[in-house]
Amino acid sequence: MNPYLAFKNIAFTYQVTLCILSMGLFIASLEDLKSWSIFQPTGLLSWKVAKLSFKWRAKDLRQRLFNVLLQDHVFKCSIYLRAFASLLLFIFSLLNIISPTLICSVFFLNLLMNFRTPYGLDGSYQMTLVILFALSIGSLFGVDSSISTACLLFIAGELLTSYFIAGFNKLISPMWRTSSALHGIFSTKCYGHGFFFQLISCKHLLTTFLSWFVFLFEMLFFTVLFFHPMYTILFFAIGFLFHVFNAIFMGLNNFLFSFSAAYPALFYCVNYIHGT
Template sequence: MNIQLEILSSTKLICGICCIVYALEKLLYKKPMHDLLSWDVLQLRHPIFIKIPIFDKLCSDNGIKIITVIFLIASLISIITDLTFIIIPCYFSIALSLLIFSARSAYGMDGSDQVIFIIATCLLLVYIHNTIITRDIVFSFISLQLLFSYFISGYAKLTAKVWRNGEALFGIMGNDIYGNTYGYNLLSKNIRISRLLSWIVFCWEAFFFVSIFCNQEVFISFIVIGVLFHLTNAIIMGLNTFFLAFISCYFPLIHSYLLLHGHAVFTLQVFDLQILIK
């Protein structure tokens, strides 16, 4: 199989799994019907939605449930088929659903939502015009988004004193939403470990973009650290969609690395993806 198509297939697979997990988390999460995050309150931010009945119905509690089910079905179908006339509506539905979820949320899109939206939109463009040039452009765009997001995150941490001294990390562990009691107890009592881990995290993020210019060993090392980093966050903090969303970006990044280096020699096998470049 063509390398581009293998990259596309692997990206599509992980993105689909990510969307399924995202949908299931939304469907299984139970929240109060009339709290501060209910549509009764949030609709005040979108007066146009109130004036247009269809928007109001889509963003209601029942409307969001229906959209989430459609999102889940589209995600499942996107994994099992490569038929253009089926997969284009699937990715269109996924991208549109994410926009509605964003309008419905008090916080807009979070990091994983944005990454999923970018990938889904890019895959939609690929299947609308599935050529070598389109795939090159789309994979390069996803790679730039990934490198840019890591750099901004790392730079922001690097310039923040609470990250440099380690306080931010055990502070996150003590958070009610994303925290972990064991992690908080360990890091709060061992500030040096917290500081060391903090420096590892933001140095890896800030200098991740450098890896694409390095030899294959350095590049693969950064990728492996990234997988372990996001997997750890998923296990400790419950950031499952962050893990899957960012990992799905690594396949286009591998393609961009190969383009940049004129096909360096290495073999990488993940799921059904095997690359042997000469």
Template sequence: MDSASTAMYAALLIASVGVAVSAAEELYRLDVFSDSGILSWSVLRFTRRRARLRSVQELADLLFRPRAFAALLVAKLAAGLSVVALTIAGSPPRPLLAALSAAVLALVLLMKRRTTFGLDGSDHMQVVVFLGATTFLVVPQDSLAATAAVLYVAAQAVLAYVVAGVAKLAGPAWRDGSALGGIMTTKIYGTRWVGEFLTGRPLLGLAACWAVILFEIGFVAALFVDQRAMWGLLAVGVLFHASTAVLMGLNGFLLAFTATYPAVAYAHHLLHAGWL
């Protein structure tokens, strides 16, 4: 991918689909955010440090009440779908797209402010992509700042994978192959038959755990191998996240992380073209 614009618009499109999907899922399970739900703000507000300014805390209490929060989710869904529609239409007005990208970024940050429970790496990666996209869209298109915005997304993606792999490498359960079997037997993230299958076959569990570790730590190689190998590694990443979506219910990872792949491909282009 040899164009910064192509890379960032592709990243923005994929990430916006992910935001729309997550908003739709949250609206479908709106009951968990009600006053009697497990993610009730009347309870969660006490798990967060209170804002120093009373007016800021009052605003948070107002925005995170059930009806207001539902409106925020609708706005998140609408903004995500609007970015998708504009991007697919081709040649979207940069100021309008920048405003929508900034709106999605603000809404994602508000979601993170409301609760830390149930969040995962996909939430962080959404922030990364929309921060990079908003920056890219407000600076001159062919400027160094625009290139830096794309490279920021690529660097964050590579760092996220490597850090995750190193963290797993430090865990005894990952090194001995029991981690995936254990995770798959949990109620929240598991698929019991898969967990039991891996637990009953220690060598297969060991191979699966080390495959994940090596993929994540080795993701940095996507920047340095030839183009065909890079696309192959990114394809493995898509399959990896698709499998976690199916088996573990981590749907957000698939679109949030693959949204960074166009930026990784652009960084690869710059490296091999001698620009970096």
């Protein structure tokens, strides 16, 4: 049997997805613990500041609940719990165990970050939340149910939509079409890289090629649906290398895991469409 045919099995698709996603969640949890100072009262993402984004009402039950869950000590414990639950989720996925309770727990623990950090959450967090939500619903209804299949199709649709929108926004941007966007990105302190910035600064043709390659790849990624499943590996390999590059040179390692975790669902979707 060809390896790609394994993804016709929903349970196997769930296991691979959870394996990849749990690794990313565990690393993200360790990063949050390492940078805990920004969550402290004097930090940029303190609860004292974050809760100002909510419109509280007197004797609001939600206010009291959030004040308990998102205060420093409790929230830090939730990060430790997220790290432990993610590790447990990884082990379960290796043992072919799909636990709806554990998946829902990881989803809830990850959701807390959205309330504690209402600003600055990137696409990797949103993709992670989408995948966890879909797998939570699918696992609760049973992996072999039609709801579970719909959840995988939903993840695949979210992945293709995310890529297409990202690529289209770059296409209509004069800065990306003229390659000046890459110069701007890699000259910054947050996402820049000295060696790569020097490389693209002296090689205009390379910079233009990379700019156009990125947004054309993102826009045309959806065409994977029209190819036989055996060719899907090529799309995934390019996408994986793209995210590896971003992780190494831009520090966007969370994107590597969150978007790669959606690939198995798309693989299942391609098999589903072609009826292989």
